[in-house]
Amino acid sequence: MSQLPANLVGVMEQRMKLIEQRSAYLQEQINQPDASPEEYSRANKEFHKLESTMDMIKELRLKKEEIEGLKSLVENSVEEKDLREMAAQELLQAVDEEKRLQHNVFRSLLPKDEADERDCILEVRAGTGGEEASLFAMDIFKMYEKYSQNNGWKFDVIDIMGSVLKGYKEASGTISGPGAYGKLKFESGIHRVQRVPVTEKSGRVHTSAVSVAVLPQADEVDVQLRNEDLRIDTYRSGGSGGQSVNTTDSAVRITHVPTGTVVAIQDERSQHQNKAKALKVLRARLYEIERQRLHMDRSKLRSEQIGSGDRSERIRTYNFPQGRVTDHRVGITHHSIGDIMEGESLDIFIDALLLREEMDAISSFSS
Structure with a gap:
């Protein structure tokens, strides 16, 4: 594995x-006896998000200490040839391991979607295709349920609205487990199937x-719902009926x-259970709306800052003596593609540019 450039290692060290400072501060906040439940929850959540990165940093620190000890042993064991050779061999292995740890820490410093580790809510709705679409929606919903079970996640049904042929017009459920949202978020969108449905007698696709x-x-803690912002209506559940289902205002x-976001739940017999499920779905939808708003604001700001790329735009000029230039604001040297292809790693070049672009986001740990 190639060595990270020294200036990039310096930025990473900062x-x-x-x-490390942020983690120590959060640990103090968690241990404060007079901290409010909201403060404790926020600090505890952020502390656990930093935990895996902190473990990698500690491992890298220990490896550096081991390397220093081995270097000292190699330099000072002048008369003990066997011991010096053994230490030299271990030193080479330790340096390779240090490179691997540096790459791992570097990747962990690049900003991630903070929602990736969250549990998620799955919503499936039948679209074009009538009853066949509702049957396909049922297949899709059960597919994700099976996938969740295979991953060791907990899958709970929130609400199902059935169709005439016992398919699903709409279905929603919660998926709880580490990394559930991060693994499933790209499933959002339109899913299409072409097949001969059970409703077709002529064999047409x-x-x-x-x-x-x-x-x-x-x-x-993420989404605080005020009572004055909510209008709650109760009504009798629809569907096939059954004991206490269509006889009380449980929906x-x-x-x-x-x-204007509306959530309706009628899956449970208890009005309180339906209300709790509806609030959970409502929080998720409002949270996603806010995430999308922030994303749009950042995209707009980025577009304004980048401009059209035309020569008439306000620009910064970079001169490339000998095919390279150092940006002294962040201490990163950008090499020409020719230099990179002669021996430098293209991955390191790309990672360096990524780190520079995301510098402000990573710096938020110090706030």
């Missing part, structure tokens, strides 16, 4: 120190579609007035 939405679950519809 980030590592910031993370039909095309049906369903929409899939995967939302990160939000805690009460719940919650409208978030400021955004």
Whole structure:
């Protein structure tokens, strides 16, 4: 594995120190007896997010100490040839291991989607295709349920609205487990199937579609719902009936007035259970709306900063003596492609550019 450039290691060292300081500060916050539940929850959540990176940093620190000890042993064991050769061999292995750890720490410092480790809410809706689409929606929903079980995640049904042929017009569920949202978030969108449905007697192939939405679950700390912003309606559940199902006002519809977001749940017999499920779905939808708003704001700001790329735009000029230039603001040297292809790693070049672009995001650990 190739060695990271010295100036990039220097930048990485600064980030590592910031993370160590932030982790120590959060540990103090967690141990404060007078901390409010909200403060404790936020500090505890952030502390656990930094935990894996902190473990890698500690491992890298220990490896550096081991290398220093082996170097000292090689230099000072003048008369003991066997011991010196053994230490030299271990030193080579330790240096290779240090390179691997540096790459791992470097990747962990690049910003990630903070929602990736969250639980998620899955929503499946039948689209074009009539009853065949509802049957396909049922297949899709059960597919994700099976996939969740195979990954060791917990899958709980929130609500199912059936169709005439016992397919699913709409279905939603919660998926709980480490990294659930990160692994499933790209499933969102339109899913299409072309097959001969059970509703077809002539053997013709039909095309049906369903929409899939995967939302990160939000805690009460993330989305605070005010009573004055909610309109809660109760009504009798629809469907095939059954004991106490269509005879009481157990179904719940919650409208978030400021955004117009509506969630209706009638899956449970208890009004309180339906309300709890509806609030969970509502928080997830509002959390995703806010995430999308922030993403759009950042994209707009980035577009304004980058401009059209035309020569009339305000620009910074970089001169490349001998095919390279050093950006002294961040201490990173950019090499020409020719230099890289002659021996430098293209991956390191790309990673360096990524680190520079995301510098401000990583610096947020110090706030």
